[in-house]
Amino acid sequence: MKTIDLAFVEGLLTKYQPNPLDQVDEAVSYALLGGGKRIRPIFLFKTAQLFGEIDQNVERLAVALEMVHNYSLVHDDLPCMDDDDLRRGKPTCHVKFGDATAVLAGDSLLSCAVETIFGGNPSAEYFAAAAYLFAACGRKGMIHGQALDVAKDFQSVGDLLDIAEHKTAKLFQAALVCPTIYFGADAALISSFENVARIFGRVFQIADDLSDSEKPDETSFVSLIGEAQTRALLRKEVDMLFSLCSNIDADLSFLTDFCRDIVQKL
Numbered sequence: 001m002k003t004i005d006l007a008f009v010e011g012l013l014t015k016y017q018p019n020p021l022d023q024v025d026e027a028v029s030y031a032l033l034g035g036g037k038r039i040r041p042i043f044l045f046k047t048a049q050l051f052g053e054i055d056q057n058v059e060r061l062a063v064a065l066e067m068v069h070n071y072s073l074v075h076d077d078l079p080c081m082d083d084d085d086l087r088r089g090k091p092t093c094h095v096k097f098g099d100a101t102a103v104l105a106g107d108s109l110l111s112c113a114v115e116t117i118f119g120g121n122p123s124a125e126y127f128a129a130a131a132y133l134f135a136a137c138g139r140k141g142m143i144h145g146q147a148l149d150v151a152k153d154f155q156s157v158g159d160l161l162d163i164a165e166h167k168t169a170k171l172f173q174a175a176l177v178c179p180t181i182y183f184g185a186d187a188a189l190i191s192s193f194e195n196v197a198r199i200f201g202r203v204f205q206i207a208d209d210l211s212d213s214e215k216p217d218e219t220s221f222v223s224l225i226g227e228a229q230t231r232a233l234l235r236k237e238v239d240m241l242f243s244l245c246s247n248i249d250a251d252l253s254f255l256t257d258f259c260r261d262i263v264q265k266l
Helices: 006-016 023-032 039-049 056-076 093-097 099-118 124-136 142-151 157-182 187-211 221-225 227-246 253-264
Strands: none
Touching: 006 039, 006 056, 023 056, 023 093, 023 099, 039 056, 039 157, 039 253, 056 099, 056 124, 056 142, 056 157, 093 099, 099 124, 124 157, 142 157, 157 187, 157 221, 187 221, 187 227, 187 253, 221 227, 227 253
8 A cells, every 4th residue: 555645745746747848837836846735635545545546547636636726826825816925935926926927827737637637547437536626626616615705795604614615625525525436436425525525624724714813814713703712613613523534434534633633733
């Protein structure tokens, strides 16, 4: 069984990144290989190992997912979105290369994800998994969450959870669900993994808001309901997540351990 860690994922990202042609490709490499915990591809690989061996198709699903994630970060950092100057302790893509190149780099990462997928070995299950991935990042998934966030038309915890379930949780759903589809799991199990990832995305976003509680952020749970109530909400969501995981006949300790770790750091 392959050891799934940061080095393994970094090696694959380097392997599948596009050959350099121009400054846009330089910006793509800067964004894609610029650090990060690689949580989503690691979760995808760990889930895949519950069902079978990691083959080239699984590798491509994981790499495409991380390409999509990094494209979203490049665009999210732009002045017209969150207007962030730093990402992972380094200048954001638009600060280093300019707005236009950053936009093109994000676009390129998305198209690279598609190219990566289509280089795989075709099967009905593989393309069903790929379709799920791109639906998760599309207009009903991550993009919808981004649109809700940009609109800033929220007044309740429910509104913020809706944003979290789309902007954050959808890519975690891709990480856990794509392997279950690829390895032919039944509909009930696929639905269980989807629900686990949905709640994990909520936990992840609430914990992230708590870790950034000193930053002025109109969309944060902390600014809306305060730190004490946000911590109470986090405990409720974590309990729900652990309950869901305990009802699945699979070793999801990679996810629950990660959840415990992020909560303990708050």
